[in-house]
Amino acid sequence: MISLIAIDMDGTILNPDHSISQKNKQAILDAQSQGIEVVIATGRSYSEALIPVKEAGLKVPYICLNGAEVRDSSGELISATHIVESDIEKITSILDAEAIEYQLFIDTIVYTRDIESPLNAFIQLAREAGQNPPVEEIRKDIMKQVKLGTLQQIDSFDDLINQRGNEIYKIFGTSFNMPDLDKARKALQQIPGLAISSSGAGNLEITNINAQKGIAVEKLAKSKGLSMENVMAIGDNYNDLSMMERAGHSVAMGNAPDEIKAACTKVTTSNAEDGVGLAIEAILQPQN
Incomplete structure (x- = not known):
């Protein structure tokens, strides 16, 4: 039952x-x-x-x-359960080296350097499932989050990481380049204490191993x-x-x-x- x-x-x-x-x-x-x-x-x-x-x-x-x-x-x-602060620079260095765009999840806010990045991630997920994504509907959903302030675009993550590096729940990386993504995944898997998963072929979801x-x-x-x-x-x-x-x-x-x-x-x-x-x-x- x-x-x-x-x-x-x-x-x-x-x-x-x-x-x-x-x-x-x-x-x-x-x-x-x-x-x-x-x-x-x-x-x-x-x-x-x-x-x-x-x-x-x-x-x-x-x-x-x-x-x-x-x-x-x-x-x-x-x-x-947050990512251990000392691991943040290791993670971002690996993603940056492979030119993988990523988002930082802190409290109830998602931070991105490119507002198109979350849109592309959702479109990619739908296409991977063999579906024709309703792009404008997804865009409306994303812009609703922007209006609420729960999705924020910033020019650089440096200050945010310096000030709130111990509050990061998840790092979400996306790329259309599968070899680069696989290379980053293998490098990230070498860092103890991390869980590396994905919600689609074109992304990496990085959290504390207990998360x-x-x-x-x-x-x-x-x-x-x-x-x-x-x-x-x-x-x-x-x-x-x-x-x-x-x-x-x-x-x-x-x-x-x-x-x-x-x-x-x-x-x-x-x-x-x-x-x-x-x-x-x-x-x-x-x-x-």
Whole structure:
């Protein structure tokens, strides 16, 4: 019997236009009405995750930044795990050497040197999944974050790192040059204490090794007296693997890479076809 459902956002619960469908919303509400805990587990910052969830009228706890931050359904911070400050310069030096653009995640704000970088990352994710990305809708979503101040463009990261280097949750690197990205990944993997994952072929998600979705989901389940055997994890990419491997019931989206599908107990339809809603409905039936 499923007691907790952990759901990824991009490529999973979010449609290509970054909204939550009515079917996905209703499935979550139905699960909650049966006493099942539903948590969003995303690589996004809390401020990025909150917008589509709030617009859908849902109230859930959040595992953000791949597990670097956990918040309750009211947005109150429960736990925070930052990258060790002494590792920041090592990371940025590797990314700079390979000309990989990156973003810094501090508190609820994402800092970028190029406002087009997050847009290109989302477009790349959609195309990788074989979808035609609604560019203008994604751009509107990004500009909404800019207006709210949760996405900020700055000329240089130097002062920010000097002043707040101990507050960085995640560094997100993107590149269309796969050999350079692979070279950077291999170099980063040599730094002890880091978790290197990705939410798509064209990016790197860098966090503290203790900041992973699977670790955060397991801690959340334990705090509620739940076994991981009774947890369902739904996702579409490599940064979801840590929770898929720990959960008793794992579901890959239809748009997930074959390696992710092979690691899961079930495969649902794509994020453009209400895959999350269908997966949840399937486990609710026996519990009615």
